[in-house]
Amino acid sequence: MQRFHFPAVEASQAELEIRARVREFLQRERETGGFVPRADCWVSAPDAQFSRKVGEMGWLGMTWPTQYGGQQQSPLMRLAVTEELLAAGAPVAAHWVADRQSGPHILKYGTEQQKYNILPKIVAGECFFAIGMSEPQAGSDLAAVTTKAEKTATGWRLNGRKIWSTGAHISSYMIVLARTSPAEGRNRHVGLSQFLVDLSLPGISISGIEDMAGGRHFNETLFEDVELTDDSLLGEEGRGWAQVMGELAMERSGPERFLTTFVLIEQTIAAIRHQVDFQSAALLGRLYVHLVSLRRMSRGIARLLEQGESPETEAALVKQLGNQFEKDVLSHLRKLMAALPPDEWPNGLRALLEAAILRQPSATLRGGTTEIMRGIIARQLGVR
Numbered sequence: 001m002q003r004f005h006f007p008a009v010e011a012s013q014a015e016l017e018i019r020a021r022v023r024e025f026l027q028r029e030r031e032t033g034g035f036v037p038r039a040d041c042w043v044s045a046p047d048a049q050f051s052r053k054v055g056e057m058g059w060l061g062m063t064w065p066t067q068y069g070g071q072q073q074s075p076l077m078r079l080a081v082t083e084e085l086l087a088a089g090a091p092v093a094a095h096w097v098a099d100r101q102s103g104p105h106i107l108k109y110g111t112e113q114q115k116y117n118i119l120p121k122i123v124a125g126e127c128f129f130a131i132g133m134s135e136p137q138a139g140s141d142l143a144a145v146t147t148k149a150e151k152t153a154t155g156w157r158l159n160g161r162k163i164w165s166t167g168a169h170i171s172s173y174m175i176v177l178a179r180t181s182p183a184e185g186r187n188r189h190v191g192l193s194q195f196l197v198d199l200s201l202p203g204i205s206i207s208g209i210e211d212m213a214g215g216r217h218f219n220e221t222l223f224e225d226v227e228l229t230d231d232s233l234l235g236e237e238g239r240g241w242a243q244v245m246g247e248l249a250m251e252r253s254g255p256e257r258f259l260t261t262f263v264l265i266e267q268t269i270a271a272i273r274h275q276v277d278f279q280s281a282a283l284l285g286r287l288y289v290h291l292v293s294l295r296r297m298s299r300g301i302a303r304l305l306e307q308g309e310s311p312e313t314e315a316a317l318v319k320q321l322g323n324q325f326e327k328d329v330l331s332h333l334r335k336l337m338a339a340l341p342p343d344e345w346p347n348g349l350r351a352l353l354e355a356a357i358l359r360q361p362s363a364t365l366r367g368g369t370t371e372i373m374r375g376i377i378a379r380q381l382g383v384r
C-alpha cells in the first residue's frame with residue numbers, strides 16, 4: 001500500500017510579504033469599487049479588467065520560466081497569491097483556468113512556438129482558456145469522447161461537441177480532447193490527442209447554459225468541420241489520455257476546492273460576533289480546525305509540486321475533503337444565521353448565502369465527482 005504524503009511547510013518571509021501585498025491590492029480594489037466579494041468567485045465572477053490588473057501585478061504565470069513572461073517563483077508563492085484572491089472573493093474567473101492548468105500544460109507539452117505565442121499573453125491577463133474535456137455522453141467516463149480530429153493535407157479537421165465548458169464564451173482558446181484514431185479493442189485510452197483550438201475559428205459555435213442560480217458561466221461548444229493547422233496539436237498524437245490525466249491533477253490540486261465559501265464565513269462571523277453562544281462557538285471551531293487541516297494539506301501539495309512530484313492522489317483527497325467541508329460550511333452558516341433576526345442580517349449577506357447554496361451542488365461534479373475521487377484514493381490505498 002502506498003501512503004499519502006503531505007509534507008509540512010513553514011511560511012517563509014517572502015510568502016508573508018507577498019500575502020501582505022496582495023491584501024493591500026485587494027483592499028484598494030474593494031475601496032475603489034473594483035469588485036464586490038463573491039462566493040465561488042473562481043467560476044462565477046469573470047472580470048477581464050481585473051484579470052489584467054492581476055497580470056500587471058505579476059501574479060499570473062508566476063512559476064513559469066522568465067523567457068515566457070513568468071518569474072520562476074515557487075508553487076508556494078503562487079499558492080499564497082491564489083489563497084488571498086479566493087479568500088477575498090475577488091473576480092478571478094476569467095484567468096483562472098489559464099493560470100492554473102492550461103498555461104502549465106502548454107509549458108509541459110507545447111512546442112517553443114506555442115509557448116512563445118501564448119504564455120506571455122496569459123501572464124499579462126489578456127488570454128483566457130476553457131477546458132474541452134466533457135461531452136454529453138462522456139463525463140466521468142472521459143475515454144468515451146467522440147469529438148474527432150481527422151488528419152488533412154494541412155492539419156486536422158475537428159468535429160464534435162463539448163459541454164459544460166466554463167468560460168468558453170470569454171476565452172481565446174480551448175484545449176480539446178479528441179479521438180484521432182480508433183480505440184484498440186477494449187483499450188479506449190489509445191488514439192486520443194489534445195488540441196489547442198483558437199475559439200475564433202470558423203465552424204465553432206458557443207452557446208451559454210444557464211445554471212441553477214441563473215448564472216451563465218458554462219457553455220456548449222460545437223465544432224463543425226473546423227480546420228486546424230498542424231501546429232494545433234498539443235503534445236504527442238495518441239498520448240492525449242496520459243496528458244489529460246496530468247491536466248486533471250492540476251485542476252484538482254488548488255485551494256479553490258475549500259476556499260469557495262470563505263467570504264461567507266468571514267461575513268457571518270462579523271454579523272453574529274456579539275451573540276456567539278456555546279453552540280455557535282463549537283460550530284465555528286469545527287469549521288476552523290477543518291480549514292486549518294485542509295490548508296496544511298494544500299501547502300503539502302504545493303511543496304510536492306515544487307519537488308517535481310505529481311501529487312495526483314493527494315489532490316483527489318483534498319478535493320474530496322474540500323467539497324465536504326464546503327457543504328458543512330453552508331449547513332453550519334445557515335444554522336448560525338437563523339439565530340439572527342432577519343432585520344439584523346447585514347446588507348448583501350442573504351444574497352451571498354442564497355447564491356452559494358444554489359451553486360453548492362456543482363462542487364462535487366466539476367473537476368471530477370465524489371465517486372471518481374474516491375476511486376482514485378481507493379486505488380492508492382490498494383483496495384481497488
Ligand SMILES: Cc1cc2nc3c(=O)[nH]c(=O)nc-3n(C[C@H](O)[C@H](O)[C@H](O)COP(=O)(O)OP(=O)(O)OC[C@H]3O[C@@H](n4cnc5c(N)ncnc54)[C@H](O)[C@@H]3O)c2cc1C
Binds near residue numbers: 131135139218368
Ligand atoms: C460547474 C461546472 C463546471 C464544469 N466545467 C467544465 C469544463 O470547464 N470543462 C469540462 O470539460 N467539463 C466541465 N464540467 C463537467 C464535469 O467535469 C462533469 O460534470 C463531471 O466530470 C461529471 O460528468 P457528468 O456530468 O457527465 O456525470 P456522469 O459522469 O454521468 O456521472 C453521474 C453520476 O454517476 C456517478 N458515476 C459515474 N461513473 C461512476 C463510476 N465509475 N463509479 C461510481 N459512480 C460513477 C458520478 O459520480 C455521478 O454521481 C463542469 C461541471 C460543472 C458542474
